[in-house]
Amino acid sequence: MAGQATFRIWRGDPAGGKFQDYVTPVDEGMVVLDAVHRIQAQQAFDLAVRWNCKAGKCGSCSAEINGMPKLMCMTRLNNLNLDMPVILEPMHTFPVIRDLVTDVSWNFRAKKTIKEFRPRSPDLPDGTWHMQQADVERVQEFRKCIECFLCQDVCHVLREHHKHDEFIGPRLLVHVAALEMHPLDVEDRVSDLRQKHNIGYCNITTCCRKVCPESITITENAIIPLKERVVDQFFDPLKQLFHII
Amino acid sequence: MAGPQVVWKGGSFGQTSRRDAWWFSPSAVLIGLSIFVVYSTWAALQNSHYTFGPYISPFYSPELFGDSPHALFGPKPGWYPSFLPFSPALFILWIPGLFRLTCYYYRGAYYKSFWADPPACAVSEPRKSYLGERRFPLILQNFHRYFLRLSYPVWGFLAYDAVMSFRFPDGFGIGIGSLILVVNVVLLGGYVFGCHAFRHLVGGTLDRISEHPVRHKLYDCVSCLNAAHRRWAWASLFWVGFSDVYIRLCSMGVWHDWRIF
Ligand code: SF4
Ligand code: SF4
Ligand code: FES
Ligand code: FES
Numbered sequence: 001m002a003g004q005a006t007f008r009i010w011r012g013d014p015a016g017g018k019f020q021d022y023v024t025p026v027d028e029g030m031v032v033l034d035a036v037h038r039i040q041a042q043q044a045f046d047l048a049v050r051w052n053c054k055a056g057k058c059g060s061c062s063a064e065i066n067g068m069p070k071l072m073c074m075t076r077l078n079n080l081n082l083d084m085p086v087i088l089e090p091m092h093t094f095p096v097i098r099d100l101v102t103d104v105s106w107n108f109r110a111k112k113t114i115k116e117f118r119p120r121s122p123d124l125p126d127g128t129w130h131m132q133q134a135d136v137e138r139v140q141e142f143r144k145c146i147e148c149f150l151c152q153d154v155c156h157v158l159r160e161h162h163k164h165d166e167f168i169g170p171r172l173l174v175h176v177a178a179l180e181m182h183p184l185d186v187e188d189r190v191s192d193l194r195q196k197h198n199i200g201y202c203n204i205t206t207c208c209r210k211v212c213p214e215s216i217t218i219t220e221n222a223i224i225p226l227k228e229r230v231v232d233q234f235f236d237p238l239k240q241l242f243h244i245i
Numbered sequence: 246m247a248g249p250q251v252v253w254k255g256g257s258f259g260q261t262s263r264r265d266a267w268w269f270s271p272s273a274v275l276i277g278l279s280i281f282v283v284y285s286t287w288a289a290l291q292n293s294h295y296t297f298g299p300y301i302s303p304f305y306s307p308e309l310f311g312d313s314p315h316a317l318f319g320p321k322p323g324w325y326p327s328f329l330p331f332s333p334a335l336f337i338l339w340i341p342g343l344f345r346l347t348c349y350y351y352r353g354a355y356y357k358s359f360w361a362d363p364p365a366c367a368v369s370e371p372r373k374s375y376l377g378e379r380r381f382p383l384i385l386q387n388f389h390r391y392f393l394r395l396s397y398p399v400w401g402f403l404a405y406d407a408v409m410s411f412r413f414p415d416g417f418g419i420g421i422g423s424l425i426l427v428v429n430v431v432l433l434g435g436y437v438f439g440c441h442a443f444r445h446l447v448g449g450t451l452d453r454i455s456e457h458p459v460r461h462k463l464y465d466c467v468s469c470l471n472a473a474h475r476r477w478a479w480a481s482l483f484w485v486g487f488s489d490v491y492i493r494l495c496s497m498g499v500w501h502d503w504r505i506f
């Protein structure tokens with residue numbers, strides 16, 4: 001694959017910005033983040049890019065590559081069409097700090113509005129609990145989340161409609177699911193889901209699940225089951241009365 | 246949790262930096278669903294050619310009132326308003342119709358294809374206001390599980406029809422139509438019993454499912470079907486339409502129903 005490729009990178013800050021093309025040599029096995037580092041080292045010393053692990057585990061290098069939210073460190077160049085410029089943009093859903101770096105702190109503020117883990121009283125005198133593996137399996141999937149916020153970025157409720165002050169977004173719905181479905185947890189977050197966190201904004205278009213680098217089945221395993229719990233509590237008197245399925 | 250000041254606002258309808266054929270899948274859904282809706286509406290209003298030998302079209306079953314020998318309660322009732330078009334399908338087809346309309350998979354698909362909300366992931370939308378499923382009318386989608394409950398008996402009737410499709414005037418037999426109706430029941434079963442609401446009701450609602458071994462097993466089976474819900478949805482949609490086409494064309498004498506046995 002050795003040769004060269006053009007990277008069309010968005011350069012700017014909160015006041016505005018524009019795309020700038022950089023041509024750089026590329027080698028076998030490179031990922032987008034490698035190319036960005038090469039450009040930063042050789043041509044654009046002030047190019048802002050955030051990264052930490054280069055292993056798809058820290059969730060820092062989130063950006064949009066050819067229009068799709070992706071981790072730069074996990075996107076191999078041989079999977080991109082290098083005959084055309086590769087477009088690199090910061091995430092659209094969050095405010096730009098500079099170039100490819102966005103301010104994702106809203107996610108942490110929004111997370112604080114979710115009721116915390118509240119376990120039932122301990123099963124044993126030494127203050128510990130018994131749990132079955134089968135019961136924690138479901139929430140273990142959600143714990144793979146690396147908080148890259150790519151799902152928040154792609155979700156049109158945030159991206160297009162900017163409902164940040166009403167809707168917590170797929171990442172935080174995954175977080176609610178991890179707490180709400182936990183076998184020890186006794187807190188009730190269902191009415192918050194409907195009224196405060198507005199799960200009803202989600203129209204299950206599955207974009208969040210499609211971009212998740214940890215392959216968490218966000219829509220089907222977290223959001224839809226939570227929507228069903230909202231239905232249990234607010235829309236299904238029959239189930240409450242007769243315990244039917 | 247005040248929202249952040251987003252400086253990078255969404256663009257005009259269809260604006261995106263995506264380079265792939267993002268329009269392909271929503272367009273295919275648009276075409277596929279439109280063909281089905283038009284055909285099934287037309288077929289439901291025909292009130293003719295919906296049975297052939299031991300077969301009855303799944304659009305018309307269970308036939309509550311009608312002129313065929315399959316009718317459970319005899320011909321068109323006297324109280325039926327004369328100004329309305331009559332067809333046995335009209336008594337039944339609204340159940341699978343509303344079941345599919347409120348299905349989580351189809352919702353996500355037709356919001357994109359028919360309403361561009363969004364047109365595809367990371368592609369800008371035509372409208373800047375958005376209510377989602379929080380308000381009327383889409384809040385009614387929350388009643389999906391009621392149509393699920395109505396679909397259990399409808400599926401039961403179709404299973405009964407499939408069994409009866411092996412009963413020819415000269416005794417047991419297997420026609421191509423019998424096989425078509427069996428495949429139809431299997432595909433519809435995979436769709437109905439892989440439903441997200443069903444998955445929730447059989448086990449998803451329990452946080453300590455290991456305390457309910459039977460429901461645990463059931464939940465695992467349903468989850469397995471559910472993982473391919475999209476495929477079951479399309480396969481069963483296509484096949485239920487094809488079953489009607491097959492019986493209709495046989496009844497009209499266009500196609501010949503081969504007896505295998
Ligand atoms: S499925 Fe729901 S949460 Fe996920 S991207 Fe779509 S609207 Fe957002
Ligand atoms: S759910 Fe997936 S896409 Fe969303 S923040 Fe976590 S790892 Fe990233
Ligand atoms: S640098 Fe850590 S996920 Fe990409
Ligand atoms: S979710 Fe598709 S049928 Fe219930």
